[in-house]
Amino acid sequence: MAKDMRSYIEQLEKAGELSRVKDEVNVEADIGRRLFASRESALLFQNVKGYPGWSVLGQAPANMRHIAIAFGTEPNRVVREFANRIDKGLVPCKMLPRGPIKDRVLLGDDARLHALPSHVIAEKDPGRYIAGGLCIVKDPETGLRNMAFHRLQVREDGRMGIFMVEGRHTWHIYRKYEIMNKPMPMAVMIGHHPMYYFAAAYTGSLGLDELEVAGALLGEPVELNACETIDVEVPAHAEIVIECEVMPNLREQEGPFSEFTGYYGGHHDKPVVVPKAITMRKDAIYKAVQSAALTESIFYNGLPMAVALFRDLRNVAGYVDLKDVSCNWGSTFNVVVQMTPRFYGEARQVLLAAVSSLYSHQKIAVAVDEDVDIYDPQDVAWAIATRVNPEIDVTVIPGVRGHILDNSLPELTREGITTPHRLGSRMIIDATKPPTCDREARMRFDRVRPPAAI
Template identity: 30%
Template sequence: MKHWIEDIAKAGDLLQVSRKVDPRHELAAVVKAIQKDGEKAVRFARVAGSQMPVVSNLYGSHKRLCDLIQAPEDGFCKTWTDLTANAARDWRDCVEIIDRPQGLTHGKMSDLPQITYHGKDAGPYVTSAIYISKEPDSGVPNLSFHRSMMVSDDELRIRLGSSHDMARFQAKAEGRDEPLEAALLIGVAPEIFLSACSSPPYNVSELGLAVGITGQAVRMYPARHIDMLIPETTQIVVEGRIIPNVRRPEGPFGEFMGNYVPVGDNHVFEVLDVYWQPDAIFHALLCGSPEDLRPLEAVTAARIYKHITSVVPGVLDVSCRPNVMITIIRIDKQYEGHGQHVLLAALGSHLDYNKVCIVVDKDVDIYDLDDVMWAYLTRGRADTRAQVLRDIPGFYRDPQKDHWGRLIIDATMPWGREEEFQRKTIPGEESIDLAAYLDGT
């Protein structure tokens, strides 16, 4: 992660906060203000109660994510699909096992920044940590995100979520009355972070995706108290295990959809060891912020892109912005009904998230919702090009059915009438340098 921070700083995209900040609400408020103002990352040099500096918004820029995988800004989906085509390889071919690094500092959970993000949060949370665990039978390692409430130096409480592989691992271990060993990885290399945002098939490790990004094996060393391998450059590691048949209250917490998840009886993680690298940096992630959404949107869009392009021709790009529950597809329209075929393919690609699907022509900026809605409003009828599909299930855990139903919109031009809808342009507008025209600039 330190190399990633250095790259961001060299690009002029890292802000510095030198004054001491309170980890209870103040730090999160500053992060949110910075995100409202732009896409720059931020480093807090002094956080009350901890010796560690804190960074945030490292992944809050779509451009930085594209730079990470060397993709053009409108080509993340294709580049990601190509890079990760061999993700299903044997995970052991993706790893280089090394000796445990020297100079690690051992401490306790209370040595880490105790960040409370939202007004009703039950307490400090670790939000950026990636849990690494293993399938109990095959031993395939898995990377996944789970919010972790700090209760004491010995205990975290986590929500696994029924759709995650680690939840299936834990259920299998618990059925044998065994704990599930796992480690929290805080401050990982960017290829690890981005890979953990994806959802490969069960028994396919995200480590294969990370290798696809860098072209190099992931250097990992054995953990101290659990049978697990740890990525070498991880800043902070928390080793432990999920206790079987024990649930305790966790929450409330301000989750990624913008509201609070209420108190629930969730899993208990027993902390066995906490250690960190020299001059470790703590990564804090504001849930529901651009840093939370941009990586999830990007890898979700790539998954949808991969599915659609295998079914329908002419698909150029997919965006899931400004929220992962919307899917916007840009196509080179080739026949009447092409847009409808694309929408049908999109609906079948990722039913958890495709709450709204919109297809547009190749001249529309799918990363600008204003441009997308302009196309819908100006290129045909509002009624016949939109359709509500009722009672289609949404999220796995949605007892109130708040995320059921789907809206699909064909915002492409009417077939055969493209000349009527050609965008107006001003010759030379793209080459204008305003500084050469405006006085005093």
């Protein structure tokens, strides 16, 4: 049996990590409020006003425990396990005769977006959004697939606004269609196993099929079905697929939207998406993603980032006794590196690499030892409080390009500057114990533990 969202729901429920919400909720406010507040439990809404028969799943995964369940391991082994599965190589997809995604096929006027229980995510959003839609497109020149997250604004006229960051693969592919003045066929997948979401947020080169990454993470090939109205293949065990076209040479207002930073962003003219068909499973479960809640949506980006950093940082200066990396200490602008330092200055060397990786997000980097739980913000704060002498252990690196959505850094937009960007600084904090080569100094930082069981 293919791993899908239903098998994951079953696993969460068995582990006591899922709450079924039986009281009535509306899509305009209740779902967003409840998801925003739920940090410990995944929520399955079973009584959505105006959507009889529908269920909506959110905050799944909401935390590292839930992610560990998806990977079949412990929270502190997830990054290593993710890296191992990627290192084993991509798993090619295979075509399947009609799978469950074809249980219901809605074409033409029946393909109504408002028939789906998408929800209003934040107070100042202009309306309902699909934030967890995985957009699958094909490069018209190479035929190679791409799958990525792109938020979709559900408009009153039954169309959608889409945000494709310039430079991202979907944008690049869209521009190829646009130059030919052709609409870009695009399938939006809603609801599947968490590995699809991690794969979609994984950063690889153009031409890397993120569905093959999903196969590597799942440990089984992704089974595909052809779409009904467009030349794109979609996972056969997904809950919902919207088949659509992204119109060429058309821009209309989209946003503002609740960004991953926890602030509102983007309020510009963006391309327009026209739905052509909706296919779904019997009793389809809608997958809501509550962006800006600093939980589920941050993990989708933060976990693949942590894996990329983990794979690089273990090679700094040849070898590092690296244990784990977390990009979810409050925000992906922070990174926590867990390592056993062997030499004086080694942790700082690793931290410099951590703020200068293939991502531009990481602004503040902290290194801690193995005895600190990097998934517990309180424990990281304890290490900073008790193992840092600020004048020695904190270093600020000025004049470094920052992330464009980091409002705390000045934006350079004056005349003569062709591309707006931000110039700021980075901070590294060495909160490790003295290195293993200095045993005496290191011993003074032995942590108090309760008596061992006898």
